[in-house]
Amino acid sequence: MKKYHIPEYIAISDNGFLFLPSTGETFTLNQIGKEIFKMIQAGEDEERIFEHITSEYDVDNSIIEKDFSDFILQLKSYSLVKFI
Amino acid sequence: MKIAITGLNATDNPGPGVPVIRSILHSEEFKGEIIGLIYDSLEPGIYMKDIADKCYLIPYPSSGLDSLFSRIVHIHEKEQIDLIIPTLDSELFGFIKIKDKLEAIGIKTFVPTFDQLNFRAKDKLFDFCSQHNIKVPKNILINSMQDMYTIPQNFSYPVVVKGIFYDAYIVNNFEEAMTAFHKMRAKWGYPIIVQEFVKGTEFNVVALGDGTGNTVGAVSMRKLYITDKGKGWAGITIDDPNLLEISYKLIKELKWKSGMELEYMKSADSGEYYLLEINPRFPAWVYLAPEAGQNLPYALVKLAFNQHVENFKNFKTGIIFVRSSWDLITDISKFEEIAVKGEFVL
Numbered sequence: 001m002k003k004y005h006i007p008e009y010i011a012i013s014d015n016g017f018l019f020l021p022s023t024g025e026t027f028t029l030n031q032i033g034k035e036i037f038k039m040i041q042a043g044e045d046e047e048r049i050f051e052h053i054t055s056e057y058d059v060d061n062s063i064i065e066k067d068f069s070d071f072i073l074q075l076k077s078y079s080l081v082k083f084i
Numbered sequence: 085m086k087i088a089i090t091g092l093n094a095t096d097n098p099g100p101g102v103p104v105i106r107s108i109l110h111s112e113e114f115k116g117e118i119i120g121l122i123y124d125s126l127e128p129g130i131y132m133k134d135i136a137d138k139c140y141l142i143p144y145p146s147s148g149l150d151s152l153f154s155r156i157v158h159i160h161e162k163e164q165i166d167l168i169i170p171t172l173d174s175e176l177f178g179f180i181k182i183k184d185k186l187e188a189i190g191i192k193t194f195v196p197t198f199d200q201l202n203f204r205a206k207d208k209l210f211d212f213c214s215q216h217n218i219k220v221p222k223n224i225l226i227n228s229m230q231d232m233y234t235i236p237q238n239f240s241y242p243v244v245v246k247g248i249f250y251d252a253y254i255v256n257n258f259e260e261a262m263t264a265f266h267k268m269r270a271k272w273g274y275p276i277i278v279q280e281f282v283k284g285t286e287f288n289v290v291a292l293g294d295g296t297g298n299t300v301g302a303v304s305m306r307k308l309y310i311t312d313k314g315k316g317w318a319g320i321t322i323d324d325p326n327l328l329e330i331s332y333k334l335i336k337e338l339k340w341k342s343g344m345e346l347e348y349m350k351s352a353d354s355g356e357y358y359l360l361e362i363n364p365r366f367p368a369w370v371y372l373a374p375e376a377g378q379n380l381p382y383a384l385v386k387l388a389f390n391q392h393v394e395n396f397k398n399f400k401t402g403i404i405f406v407r408s409s410w411d412l413i414t415d416i417s418k419f420e421e422i423a424v425k426g427e428f429v430l
Binding site: 009019022023024025 | 306308320321324402
């Protein structure tokens, strides 16, 4: 299962507010985005993240996979995550 | 201690005088008075509470250095000024020129040398940076209309057309370039600079050099909001070691003495920093520096008095400034005071 890495210098607040100190850029994540981001930060792999989402939210696996993939690509485009 | 400071024009194109004063007053060590040196009786800083203790009108640089010096002598007789901090580009040349005369009557300064001022001039910056392996957008100097026809041989559009002192236009074709050329020629004269356009994000650094090549401190910032005049109206401190490394290198090579602002563009294509400009004085956003942990203006005061200053090691990231507009109300008698007597106490 795929794992991702979030650089240590990226901080996220309890409100889901992200700050990238190297560029001054800020981002706001919604509730589910924040949960996923924190799980990635904690070193969880895709399988664990999918398990968490299906247990908490009423959603099909196929939709989770697609949305998760889009979310990761978006994070990557802003240099907020790296593939391991 | 009495410190005289210029640039109280806190307008929509603000001079750095007010934030430099705020920074000095921010220091708990500072015990003294601030004298504002002003060019116009409507400079907003005059009417701000707890900024300058007194203000004096001084003549514009175009009036000549003799009249500037004799006015300062007159003010000095009344105030016994210890230090003058000029904060505007346009007056710096004059203050460097009368530096020794000021020193002789007991007024200190902490300004760059003529050579340093020349190396960072827009028409010299490209050569200086190329010599020292610092990335800078390619540029050519335009000294006649004929030179404009060399643009296609050197660049592909868009390009930036810049005045020798101020103003810059991004142009997308030859017609637009000629329009910008005519505006610049009429306003600032030759040379006009045509520069490669680097697409990316702008970053700025405020720094202080002690004149030996050592950087006393440097704080980097990204503009969050830019006005239609291109002025930063909000910004945030950021931490990128590459940006600071280039800035330290520049100060080392220039042996820069005084405050400065470095303007960079981070290329969207390569991620590399290109140096766009060096401003030879603190920027109008300098008050962000003491709030982030580096009181660079007060460090300049100490350096001017030959006091030991420890280099600043770091600063807080994520500190934001947001500029505001604020109407100051005063009575006509106050305005009269400055307009008639050339002196003012709030």
